[in-house]
Amino acid sequence: MDEVSRKTFLLFGDSLTQRSFDEGGWGGRLASAYQRKADVIARGYSGYNTRWAAYTLEKIFTKGHVPPDLVTIFFGANDAALPDRLNGRQHVPIEEYVAHLRAFVEHIRSVGTKHIILITPPPVDETVRVQENQQKVGGEQEAAMLPERTNAVAGEYAKAVKQLGEELGIPVVDLWSNIQMQPLWQACLSDGLHFTSTGNAAVYHLVQAKINEALPHLRPDALSMDFPGHADIDASSPDSAFKGTAIS
Amino acid sequence: MDEVSRKTFLLFGDSLTQRSFDEGGWGGRLASAYQRKADVIARGYSGYNTRWAAYTLEKIFTKGHVPPDLVTIFFGANDAALPDRLNGRQHVPIEEYVAHLRAFVEHIRSVGTKHIILITPPPVDETVRVQENQQKVGGEQEAAMLPERTNAVAGEYAKAVKQLGEELGIPVVDLWSNIQMQPLWQACLSDGLHFTSTGNAAVYHLVQAKINEALPHLRPDALSMDFPGHADIDASSPDSAFKGTAIS
Numbered sequence: 001m002d003e004v005s006r007k008t009f010l011l012f013g014d015s016l017t018q019r020s021f022d023e024g025g026w027g028g029r030l031a032s033a034y035q036r037k038a039d040v041i042a043r044g045y046s047g048y049n050t051r052w053a054a055y056t057l058e059k060i061f062t063k064g065h066v067p068p069d070l071v072t073i074f075f076g077a078n079d080a081a082l083p084d085r086l087n088g089r090q091h092v093p094i095e096e097y098v099a100h101l102r103a104f105v106e107h108i109r110s111v112g113t114k115h116i117i118l119i120t121p122p123p124v125d126e127t128v129r130v131q132e133n134q135q136k137v138g139g140e141q142e143a144a145m146l147p148e149r150t151n152a153v154a155g156e157y158a159k160a161v162k163q164l165g166e167e168l169g170i171p172v173v174d175l176w177s178n179i180q181m182q183p184l185w186q187a188c189l190s191d192g193l194h195f196t197s198t199g200n201a202a203v204y205h206l207v208q209a210k211i212n213e214a215l216p217h218l219r220p221d222a223l224s225m226d227f228p229g230h231a232d233i234d235a236s237s238p239d240s241a242f243k244g245t246a247i248s
Numbered sequence: 249m250d251e252v253s254r255k256t257f258l259l260f261g262d263s264l265t266q267r268s269f270d271e272g273g274w275g276g277r278l279a280s281a282y283q284r285k286a287d288v289i290a291r292g293y294s295g296y297n298t299r300w301a302a303y304t305l306e307k308i309f310t311k312g313h314v315p316p317d318l319v320t321i322f323f324g325a326n327d328a329a330l331p332d333r334l335n336g337r338q339h340v341p342i343e344e345y346v347a348h349l350r351a352f353v354e355h356i357r358s359v360g361t362k363h364i365i366l367i368t369p370p371p372v373d374e375t376v377r378v379q380e381n382q383q384k385v386g387g388e389q390e391a392a393m394l395p396e397r398t399n400a401v402a403g404e405y406a407k408a409v410k411q412l413g414e415e416l417g418i419p420v421v422d423l424w425s426n427i428q429m430q431p432l433w434q435a436c437l438s439d440g441l442h443f444t445s446t447g448n449a450a451v452y453h454l455v456q457a458k459i460n461e462a463l464p465h466l467r468p469d470a471l472s473m474d475f476p477g478h479a480d481i482d483a484s485s486p487d488s489a490f491k492g493t494a495i496s
Contacts, residue, residue: 021279021288028276031269031290040269041287042279047478055490056475089483227304230295230326235337242303 006226007038007218012053012060012104013074015194016122016203017044024197029204036225038069038218049078049092050100057107067112070218072207073104076121076157077149077193086133086148098160105168115215117207118165120158122175122199123185124151128192149193171214173206254474255286255466260301260308260352261322263442264370264451265292272445277452285471286317297326297340298348305355315360318466320421320455321352324369324405325397325441334381334396346408353416363463365455366413368406370423370447371433372399376440397441419462421454 011017011027020027020042031040043060045053053075061067079092092100105116126147133144158176165172179185179202186192188199195203212219233241259265259275268275268290279288291308293301301323309315327340340348353364374395381392406424413420427433427450434440436447443451460467481489 018283019280021276021283023272023277023280025276025280028269028273028279029271031276031279032267032271032273035266035269035290035292039287039289041289042283044283045475045478052478052481052486052490055486090478227293230293230300230338233300238300238303242300 005224006036007034007069007223008066009034009038009040009070009072010043010060010068011040011072011074012043012108013072013119014044014048014053014078015046016077017042017072017074018046019194020044020200024200026195026200026203026207029200030207033204033208033220034223036227037220037223041068047078047090048075049081049090050075050097050104051079051092054100054103057104061108061111061113063111065111067108069113070115070117070211070215071108071113072117072119073101073108074119075101076161077154080121080154080157081149082153085146086137086143088148094157094160097157098164101161101164102168105170115218117171117173117210117214118161119173119203119207120161120176121154122189122193122195122203123180124149124154125186125189125192126150128186128189132191132193147192171210173203173210175203175206178202178206253472254284255282255317255471256314257282257286257288257318257320258308258316259288259290259292259320259322260356261292261320261367262296262301262326263292263294264325265290265320265322266294267442268292268448272448274443274448274451274455277448278455281452281456281468282471284473284475285468286466289316295326295338296323297329297338298323298345298352299327299340302348302351305352309356309359309361311359313359315356317361318363318365318459318463319356319361320365320367321349321356322367323349324409325402328369328402328405329397330401333394334385334391336396342405342408345405346412349409349412350416353412353418363466365419365421365458365462366409367421367451367455368409368424369402370437370441370443370451371428372397372402373434373437373440374398376434376437380439380441395440419458421451421458423451423454426450426454 027040027042078090079097081087081090083091129147137144155176162172179188188202190196228241275290326338327345329335329338331339377395385392403424410420427436436450438444476489
């Protein structure tokens, strides 16, 4: 859109990405950390698994267009829904999930994006999920007595992401493990699945730490601001700071 | 960057725009309201007045590039700094301020952007500004005994923006007046100048109300989401919802 030398970070995922600009969200926190340095843009699709997201890929990452400098790929919370429970329609078997992630990485690299971060699904608070399901379909229904996602299964999907990252040489944010290391990790989740402000802060800090460690040239302090800081402008002769002329 | 049919909203301004993605910020709130509908991007430059922002204009809004669908222009808080006080270097006389705003509108229209919203500077809490200045330069210094910005002068700049908006047929968000209509309006400002979360919420709601009223086709509920909602996808035959094929 413009000639300003900003990076573009694109967040690709499900509702955990779609909602990442809600108050306290990890996308907004990233945008704040990268103000005047990178535009942070969400391509998050609530309820989507990787099978459905595969349909969006070529339209989001289009050959011949300017590619994002960094892409986060964050799916699995829906793929890991159990096939024989509520939300079974979202289930994608783990082998197919990994195959889709692999195809996403391949395609995103093919359009010219050099840096990708994989994010594992977060843990699941099964007790709260059952409460949520009971509210949704009524407490007596058999389907609502069991969680539609389990923490153990989410952990298997997370493990598969870690393996894929190692295989492809892509940094992985292991949300599933790291969030559970926090005391009272359940406070990171609002409905057992989506993030509270605390959870969003954790996601942001984990993603930022991964950038800092694995992609140090994309650290916020490694990038320069677009246009001079105002204190560097000589008020009596602003031309010199901007090395150009003003429109007037 | 991609072929997804999202709008782009660009926020052009000073620190009140640069910081708009900080926690609870009005830019982040706008991004949340427009999730899957518009990308909201900040081009905010802390400390800048319109004289300095004029240097950035052609690089931010470049002929031949895809223009933003909506641009907010939000300057004046620094232009209205008093010339003979602390921060006098930021002062721009009101006539010159208006001339720059007029040039900004003209240039932004010339690159193809159809919709512009002007935002007036917010009110100033002079008592808090004096406290801030005293902290900055020491309480005994004469320069710190008087506010470097006054609410009355900010009001003159705000009035000038309103007149320009009427003349050019551009919607104006009159922050200066509307924030002061709130009981305890000082709670909208953290340091007498920048927004608290309460202030940011007010700015977001005023901008959103102006879009809804003056540009109803850009209301969030008037725009369609990119890609189908997940409940509209037939899990046994997703092709039909996407009218296309998946990458795999």
